Amino acid sequence: MIVADKKPIEEIIEEIKNHEKILILGCNECVTVCEAGGKKEVGVMASALRMYFLNQGQEVKIDEKTLERQCDHEYLEEIRDVMDQYDAVVSLACGVGVQFMAEKYHTTPIYPGVNTCFLGVTEERGVWTERCQACGECILARTGGICPVSRCAKRLLNGPCGGATKGKCEINKELDCAWQLIIDRLKALGKMDDYEKITPIKDWSTERAGGPRKVVREDVQQ
Amino acid sequence: MRLQYPSDIKIIFVPCTGKVDVLHILRAFEKGADGVCVVGCLEGDCHFISGNFRARKRVEQVQKILDTIGIGGERAQMYNLSSGEGPRFAQFAIEMDERIRKLGPNPMKLAKKKAA
Numbered sequence: 001m002i003v004a005d006k007k008p009i010e011e012i013i014e015e016i017k018n019h020e021k022i023l024i025l026g027c028n029e030c031v032t033v034c035e036a037g038g039k040k041e042v043g044v045m046a047s048a049l050r051m052y053f054l055n056q057g058q059e060v061k062i063d064e065k066t067l068e069r070q071c072d073h074e075y076l077e078e079i080r081d082v083m084d085q086y087d088a089v090v091s092l093a094c095g096v097g098v099q100f101m102a103e104k105y106h107t108t109p110i111y112p113g114v115n116t117c118f119l120g121v122t123e124e125r126g127v128w129t130e131r132c133q134a135c136g137e138c139i140l141a142r143t144g145g146i147c148p149v150s151r152c153a154k155r156l157l158n159g160p161c162g163g164a165t166k167g168k169c170e171i172n173k174e175l176d177c178a179w180q181l182i183i184d185r186l187k188a189l190g191k192m193d194d195y196e197k198i199t200p201i202k203d204w205s206t207e208r209a210g211g212p213r214k215v216v217r218e219d220v221q222q
Numbered sequence: 223m224r225l226q227y228p229s230d231i232k233i234i235f236v237p238c239t240g241k242v243d244v245l246h247i248l249r250a251f252e253k254g255a256d257g258v259c260v261v262g263c264l265e266g267d268c269h270f271i272s273g274n275f276r277a278r279k280r281v282e283q284v285q286k287i288l289d290t291i292g293i294g295g296e297r298a299q300m301y302n303l304s305s306g307e308g309p310r311f312a313q314f315a316i317e318m319d320e321r322i323r324k325l326g327p328n329p330m331k332l333a334k335k336k337a338a
């Protein structure tokens with residue numbers, strides 16, 4: 001999922017302080033799971049903002065709504081008939097949702113309510129870690145299912161580097177060396193032969209280096 | 223045991239303080255509560271293992287939010303006692319009552335009146 005983190009309320013207040021009718025818009029998927037932008041977080045933020053503005057003597061209407069997703073037309077359409085009631089929206093979806101909202105409702109300012117961090121997993125409640133950088137050409141088949149692009153600080157494809165100590169990365173002693181993990185895993189799989197194979201230069205044009213990306217699937221297009 | 227505690231404290235029963243969410247406490251303030259205290263079992267004695275620790279963290283979150291929005295974090299408090307400690311409950315209630323009286327009414331009430 002896409003992992004996001006909450007933005008401080010002070011920052012949100014700064015973004016919206018000149019508006020009078022504001023919709024706080026959550027998303028029911030990734031940001032709900034990482035407890036940054038689901039229905040509950042929408043409720044907490046809306047309640048805090050209502051109290052803040054009332055206490056400031058500012059008359060501001062703050063409403064709450066949470067959509068199934070904010071990265072699909074069909075769900076964003078659900079609020080079309082109420083959008084004229086608002087002069088700003090704070091979207092608690094990831095950056096994808098914020099932008100899709102802004103594209104769809106381009107005369108209403110849409111403000112981000114979370115910081116979008118990475119594609120990752122819930123290791124335990126309250127701890128999320130990165131797993132994938134969406135490089136566009138997955139090499140996990142060769143690396144024992146552990147991604148050096150996202151988990152090796154240097155993104156080495158033929159690692160490890162000389163800096164790994166006791167299985168930890170040199171940039172941070174708490175961080176596992178991705179290549180140590182890969183080697184351990186390949187050993188467990190009895191596939192150490194794979195480790196001996198040199199990975200050729202990766203085609204980075206499918207990654208962000210090639211500019212914004214697009215996937216077109218004619219087979220499923222209508 | 224008949225114990226005296228300030229009469230303007232409204233008690234809301236929950237199965238475990240772990241049930242109390244940040245949102246519940248904020249809503250109470252939004253509706254005009256002058257203070258909210260969450261009273262849980264003693265730390266280490268939670269029937270659901272960590273409900274009271276969770277509650278404490280949530281109260282701390284609420285305190286931060288209340289400070290940020292100018293309502294005052296001290297208005298939310300967490301207390302712990304065992305279920306047999308009636309007198310301690312009364313003592314906490316008195317303490318909370320005194321604390322809130324010192325702070326004065328929830329600024330929300332005044333603001334709501336002004337806005338009306």
Ligand code: SF4
Nearest residue numbers: 027029030071094097
């Ligand atoms: S808008 Fe973002 S957070 Fe919401 S479902 Fe889509 S990708 Fe996930």
Ligand code: SF4
Nearest residue numbers: 132133135138139147
């Ligand atoms: S190789 Fe690329 S697509 Fe595969 S997990 Fe790593 S970053 Fe993601």
